[in-house]
């Protein structure tokens with residue numbers, strides 16, 4: 001292997017420690033601590049584990065962190081009523097409804113009920129729109145985590161050709177907007193893309209968020225490219241792999257995220273970070289104008 005590892009576990013821990021220190025300082029100053037409410041509807045075992053991990057991360061950072069467990073039989077209106085109560089609760093800065101919700105509930109209706117200033121997933125049209133306008137407020141956690149990893153490794157996407165594989169609202173689209181905001185040139189590939197391999201072969205940065213085990217082959221990776229693998233796929237053997245053929249890609253890449261231990265831990269870390277930021281916005285400590293990122297096009301040299 002020639003690539004260096006983008007160690008998500010270590011970077012996530014440093015983000016979480018940093019948030020923990022800021023929460024401790026608020027506590028020491030006699031101030032209210034940030035609060036994240038996590039709502040889970042039904043018994044999906046994977047969701048139960050995710051929610052537990054989110055709750056534990058909040059507790060470790062010293063935050064207030066109620067978990068609201070609702071049975072499978074809960075109606076959409078009952079979930080929306082809980083969300084509205086949390087919207088009005090001054091001790092709560094962030095609200096997360098764990099997805100998927102049971103089939104009889106429209107997830108968009110539930111997410112749309114979350115007050116935008118408490119949308120710590122960054123899923124709302126307003127938060128996604130603000131990112132598109134280069135004035136992000138609450139940013140989708142996984143792409144935000146990808147950018148944090150690049151920052152930690154000292155990788156500046158400015159001027160790079162980035163290929164994002166997958167166009168989901170949660171990963172692909174916001175990842176493309178994040179990279180564009182930092183001055184990369186973006187290609188978003190999806191199921192209708194004619195020459196996926198050709199696009200990947202030209203990419204300086206590859207973000208893979210498709211949800212198909214080892215779909216991206218190692219020999220597609222341009223020598224020296226940076227590979228961010230968002231996939232978490234469990235094989236029938238029980239082994240967890242990403243969307244990229246790790247060992248072969250690591251022979252060509254300059255930097256690569258492992259799976260597990262890469263982008264995954266960053267998603268929870270950025271949720272904790274977003275909860276702190278939501279608190280800071282609500283308390284008037286932070287304004288999103290502070291974070292305007294201008295990326296004017298530099299004319300090519302003559």
Ligand code: GUN
Pocket residue numbers: 050096097098099100121141267
């Ligand atoms: N289910 C799986 N990942 C996520 C996430 O990031 N946010 C929410 N709300 N649900 C999820």
